[in-house]
Amino acid sequence: MPDAAVKPVIVWFRKDLRLDDNHALYAACASGRPVIALYIREPSPAGTGPLGGAQAWWLHHSLVSLDESLKALGGALHLVSGDALDVLLGVIKSSGADMVVWNRRYDPAGIAVDTRVKRELERQGLEPKSFAGQLLHEPSRLKTGGGTPYRVYTPFWRALENSGEPPRPLDIPSKISFARPLSSGEKLKSWALLPTKPNWAKGFSDIWTAGEDAARERLSDFLEQGLDGYKDNRDFPAKQTTSLLSPYLALGVISPARIWEETRGLSVPAEDLVHFRKELAWREFSYHLLFHFPKLPYENWNGKFDGFGWNNDTAQFRAWTLGMTGYPIVDAGMRQLWQHGFMHNRVRMIVASFLIKDLMIDWRRGETWFRDTLIDADPASNAASWQWVAGCGADASPFFRIFNPILQGEKFDRDGDYVREFVPELATLDNRYIHKPFDAPKAVLEKAGIALGETYPNPIVDHAAARDRALKAYSAIKDAA
Numbered sequence: 197m198p199d200a201a202v203k204p205v206i207v208w209f210r211k212d213l214r215l216d217d218n219h220a221l222y223a224a225c226a227s228g229r230p231v232i233a234l235y236i237r238e239p240s241p242a243g244t245g246p247l248g249g250a251q252a253w254w255l256h257h258s259l260v261s262l263d264e265s266l267k268a269l270g271g272a273l274h275l276v277s278g279d280a281l282d283v284l285l286g287v288i289k290s291s292g293a294d295m296v297v298w299n300r301r302y303d304p305a306g307i308a309v310d311t312r313v314k315r316e317l318e319r320q321g322l323e324p325k326s327f328a329g330q331l332l333h334e335p336s337r338l339k340t341g342g343g344t345p346y347r348v349y350t351p352f353w354r355a356l357e358n359s360g361e362p363p364r365p366l367d368i369p370s371k372i373s374f375a376r377p378l379s380s381g382e383k384l385k386s387w388a389l390l391p392t393k394p395n396w397a398k399g400f401s402d403i404w405t406a407g408e409d410a411a412r413e414r415l416s417d418f419l420e421q422g423l424d425g426y427k428d429n430r431d432f433p434a435k436q437t438t439s440l441l442s443p444y445l446a447l448g449v450i451s452p453a454r455i456w457e458e459t460r461g462l463s464v465p466a467e468d469l470v471h472f473r474k475e476l477a478w479r480e481f482s483y484h485l486l487f488h489f490p491k492l493p494y495e496n497w498n499g500k501f502d503g504f505g506w507n508n509d510t511a512q513f514r515a516w517t518l519g520m521t522g523y524p525i526v527d528a529g530m531r532q533l534w535q536h537g538f539m540h541n542r543v544r545m546i547v548a549s550f551l552i553k554d555l556m557i558d559w560r561r562g563e564t565w566f567r568d569t570l571i572d573a574d575p576a577s578n579a580a581s582w583q584w585v586a587g588c589g590a591d592a593s594p595f596f597r598i599f600n601p602i603l604q605g606e607k608f609d610r611d612g613d614y615v616r617e618f619v620p621e622l623a624t625l626d627n628r629y630i631h632k633p634f635d636a637p638k639a640v641l642e643k644a645g646i647a648l649g650e651t652y653p654n655p656i657v658d659h660a661a662a663r664d665r666a667l668k669a670y671s672a673i674k675d676a677a
């Protein structure tokens with residue numbers, strides 16, 4: 197039983213829905229005080245946009261799982277919605293707590309809230325303490341020789357590699373003593389995070405299992421079966437060869453330090469190990485960019501793009517979101533997104549290039565759509581990746597590199613397995629035409645039961661013409677001052 201004379205400590209969970217490698221929880225336990233585990237549903241933060249629908253589904257299940265883990269240890273997750281400072285002050289008042297601990301977050305809206313909370317709690321003579329843990333390294337730590345933030349990934353990676361191994365993860369505390377339960381908590385169900393009418397997330401649970409145990413299982417499966425050969429295999433969407441850890445990382449159900457740790461000492465080819473770690477470093481780099489350029493989710497990094505002549509065609513945007521563009525690899529990706537709340541990285545690049553360059557639709561509309569539909573939606577990785585594909589980001593892919601959706605499909609989905617899975621109306625189409633049904637002879641289409649324009653759309657743009665249009669628009673801005 198906790199000593200009633202000892203004041204409790206509030207562990208404020210946010211993007212760290214885990215017990216493992218949780219520095220704030222660890223510090224709370226080390227303080228010897230009884231713990232109140234708290235999650236606050238904050239109003240949509242300004243700047244990084246509202247919680248997307250798909251991630252709300254994931255958040256619901258991740259909170260259920262965290263609550264179950266806490267219950268197994270004799271505690272529970274206390275849920276309250278509202279402004280973070282108001283809620284904390286309320287819980288402090290009703291519990292007598294005088295210390296609040298949390299792990300830092302690095303999106304601009306989160307930083308603003310945390311700064312305000314810390315200042316006010318300190319002013320009131322309370323003890324707020326924050327810890328690292330969402331990233332391998334603090335995003336402010338690495339600087340170029342000139343003392344400026346990195347803008348280019350490769351030197352960032354080199355600096356990260358040379359800055360020593362990331363701190364080792366902490367295990368789950370061996371004992372957590374919990375404070376008496378508070379009576380004023382809310383029911384998770386009342387937050388209505390799950391879609392109902394219609395329940396468009398039906399297919400998600402076939403693919404995703406929430407919680408720390410599932411994340412650890414996913415990691416060990418990947419290390420046993422996916423890491424060897426990762427560098428060569430990771431670009432093929434029909435094979436399941438990547439880790440699928442991004443949804444867990446997005447809500448902090450597993451920490452990057454734990455992932456890094458588990459990759460130590462494995463007997464796999466060095467090139468695979470390094471390549472995987474380099475992907476984790478892209479996540480770090482994205483946060484480095486967001487930290488130093490908080491407008492990353494909505495402002496062109498490269499201001500030359502401010503005058504770009506984007507096209508606002510609503511029908512084309514809608515066709516893209518629905519996976520009805522007439523380009524099979526694009527449509528398969530956009531439908532995977534609907535069905536799984538996820539899309540393979542190679543296909544994310546293809547569909548993003550298609551939206552920005554073939555349709556010339558503003559990258560911000562794509563970023564917003566992904567934010568609403570990805571369960572791994574992440575303010576840094578999503579924004580940095582969209583700017584990268586658009587060519588307006590830091591260290592961006594040049595604008596003139598325009599993916600050809602047919603060649604990309606033929607290269608990375610040679611047998612069309614990925615397309616067949618997500619675009620079933622093309623399932624029996626001959627391999628030769630699986631990425632270009634519009635070139636198939638009538639007899640081939642008939643044999644596969646396809647009537648273009650009826651059972652599957654004709655292409656909404658001609659790629660060659662769209663490419664020329666995009667290059668012309670780009671030339672018009674590239675020499676701008």
Ligand SMILES: Cc1cc2nc3c(=O)[nH]c(=O)nc-3n(C[C@H](O)[C@H](O)[C@H](O)COP(=O)(O)OP(=O)(O)OC[C@H]3O[C@@H](n4cnc5c(N)ncnc54)[C@H](O)[C@@H]3O)c2cc1C
Pocket residue numbers: 430438439440441442443445446475476477478479480482539540541542544545548566570572573574575577578579581582585
């Ligand atoms: C347009 C676009 C939007 C994207 N939006 C997001 C997003 O909202 N959230 C998100 O987590 N990732 C995003 N990515 C990056 C990448 O597609 C996913 O991280 C990856 O597909 C997740 O699958 P995985 O966990 O199996 O990756 P793995 O290949 O197993 O990689 C391991 C981890 O490294 C990180 N990682 C891998 N590639 C990248 C990358 N290019 N940028 C940043 N981190 C990376 C992820 O945390 C990932 O879980 C986006 C990419 C593009 C092109």
